[in-house]
Amino acid sequence: xxxxxxxxxxxxxxxxxxxxxxxxxxxxxxxxxxxxxxxxxxxxxxxxxxxxxxxxxxxxxxxxxxxxxxxxxxxxxxxxxxxxxxxxxxxxxxxxxxxxxxxxxxxxxxxxxxxxxxxxxxxxxxxxxxxxxxxxxxxxxxxxxxxxxxxxxxxxxxxxxxxxxxxxxxxxxxxxxxxxxxxxxxxxxxxxxxxxxxxxxxxxxxxxxxxxxxxxxxxxxxxxxxxxxxxxx
Amino acid sequence: xxxxxxxxxxxxxxxxxxxxxxxxxxxxxxxxxxxxxxxxxxxxxxxxxxxxxxxxxxxxxxxxxxxxxxxxxxxxxxxxxxxxxxxxxxxxxxxxxxxxxxxxxxxxxxxxxxxxxxxxxxxxxxxxxxxxxxxxxxxxxxxxxxxxxxxxxxxxxxxxxxxxxxxxxxxxxxxxxxxxxxxxxxxxxxxxxxxxxxxxxxxxxxxxxxxxxxxxxxxxxxxxxxxxxxxxx
Numbered sequence: 001x002x003x004x005x006x007x008x009x010x011x012x013x014x015x016x017x018x019x020x021x022x023x024x025x026x027x028x029x030x031x032x033x034x035x036x037x038x039x040x041x042x043x044x045x046x047x048x049x050x051x052x053x054x055x056x057x058x059x060x061x062x063x064x065x066x067x068x069x070x071x072x073x074x075x076x077x078x079x080x081x082x083x084x085x086x087x088x089x090x091x092x093x094x095x096x097x098x099x100x101x102x103x104x105x106x107x108x109x110x111x112x113x114x115x116x117x118x119x120x121x122x123x124x125x126x127x128x129x130x131x132x133x134x135x136x137x138x139x140x141x142x143x144x145x146x147x148x149x150x151x152x153x154x155x156x157x158x159x160x161x162x163x164x165x166x167x168x169x170x171x172x173x174x175x176x177x178x179x180x181x182x183x184x185x186x187x188x189x190x191x192x193x194x195x196x197x198x199x200x201x202x203x204x205x206x207x208x209x210x211x212x213x214x215x216x217x218x219x220x221x222x223x224x225x226x227x228x229x230x231x232x233x
Numbered sequence: 234x235x236x237x238x239x240x241x242x243x244x245x246x247x248x249x250x251x252x253x254x255x256x257x258x259x260x261x262x263x264x265x266x267x268x269x270x271x272x273x274x275x276x277x278x279x280x281x282x283x284x285x286x287x288x289x290x291x292x293x294x295x296x297x298x299x300x301x302x303x304x305x306x307x308x309x310x311x312x313x314x315x316x317x318x319x320x321x322x323x324x325x326x327x328x329x330x331x332x333x334x335x336x337x338x339x340x341x342x343x344x345x346x347x348x349x350x351x352x353x354x355x356x357x358x359x360x361x362x363x364x365x366x367x368x369x370x371x372x373x374x375x376x377x378x379x380x381x382x383x384x385x386x387x388x389x390x391x392x393x394x395x396x397x398x399x400x401x402x403x404x405x406x407x408x409x410x411x412x413x414x415x416x417x418x419x420x421x422x423x424x425x426x427x428x429x430x431x432x433x434x435x436x437x438x439x440x441x442x443x444x445x446x447x448x449x450x451x452x453x454x455x456x457x458x459x460x461x462x463x464x465x466x
Contacts, residue, residue: 030273030282033273033286037266038271041270050263056270057290060290081279084279
């Protein structure tokens with residue numbers, strides 16, 4: 001006689017990295033909501049304020065499904081909440097360490113930070129499978145923010161070389177913070193790095209050299225995005 | 234022979250006060266979104282942050298329909314935008330003039346400000362008719378914020394008499410600002426006061442005495458709300 005089938009609950013056992021990856025996406029959603037809402041509150045005029053407020057709200061929508069999936073696979077609700085909260089603190093460092101001097105630096109900060117975190121999350125989502133992958137992909141679906149920021153920033157940059165030079169410098173400064181945060185996240189959570197195909201010896205901390213494939217990818221995508229603004233990364 | 238019927242466009246001609254009332258509701262939506270998002274960003278823990286972020290997003294949803302109605306009846310898009318922007322500045326004074334010292338004062342500020350502005354808007358909506366009234370009613374449909382804040386604040390207030398005393402004082406201070414703003418709005422926009430049934434001589438500025446029926450109503454509703462927190466207004 002064959003073995004009885006595994007109970008259904010086995011289908012909901014989390015793969016390694018699955019819970020932290022979804023917790024990171026949940027934290028990213030909250031961080032992005034807060035940043036866009038804050039940008040909206042600083043908008044110099046009404047239409048921008050409305051657009052950014054709406055994008056903030058839209059960015060939050062997929063959180064429902066991420067939370068639902070975490071409830072299905074998570075160890076327990078409190079542990080999952082602690083993990084989301086911890087990621088939120090790490091992501092918040094980006095905004096704390098980069099104070100924009102004007103509206104344009106603020107928009108570039110959002111453009112760069114949103115881009116790097118999204119790229120990191122896409123990379124991690126690529127290591128997920130099944131329902132968690134589907135949930136992650138939905139959460140990472142763009143709300144049109146990147147295109148909107150390009151359309152807003154590009155004409156200003158094209159018409160003001162002095163501002164363009166300043167924003168190029170600023171872009172280098174803020175992407176340094178963003179990549180630094182990505183690097184620290186992966187070092188502190190080797191199970192996330194493993195989703196991106198990077199494994200160490202399981203004992204020593206992952207080195208920047210070992211993380212290079214991911215960090216180089218994030219940097220290359222950032223350069224491409226700066227190119228869309230007409231800036232050299 | 235009878236007169237030809239009025240052209241259809243007449244149906245979309247704005248009644249007095251209709252445009253400013255909807256512009257005020259649009260501005261209130263944006264102000265409330267910004268305040269709740271800012272509260273969410275200051276939350277001491279994850280669940281509160283998620284709830285307040287979601288309520289902020291939900292609060293913004295009816296803006297679509299308000300904007301659409303304004304486009305139908307408004308004089309021109311730019312004039313309407315200017316009016317919303319001006320109301321936004323007046324409403325923002327509430328937050329600028331009231332800096333909470335801790336999380337509980339912050340929640341009471343939101344509770345009081347949201348309550349007074351909602352009550353003012355409900356009063357004005359009562360003077361609208363047809364589609365504009367329907368749009369206003371939908372926008373003023375509660376997202377459950379008041380109940381949530383009562384459920385959050387009441388146990389803390391009941392268990393800490395010293396905090397209760399401080400929050401009662403704070404409530405008096407912030408409601409003073411809120412009622413002051415309502416009063417200035419009605420004085421600067423007699424067509425709004427008219428929606429609430431208050432008309433002056435059309436020349437002199439409305440006096441606080443003339444505005445008393447509305448301001449007394451706002452104060453009475455505020456007292457009732459403070460009672461729900463276990464505080465004396």
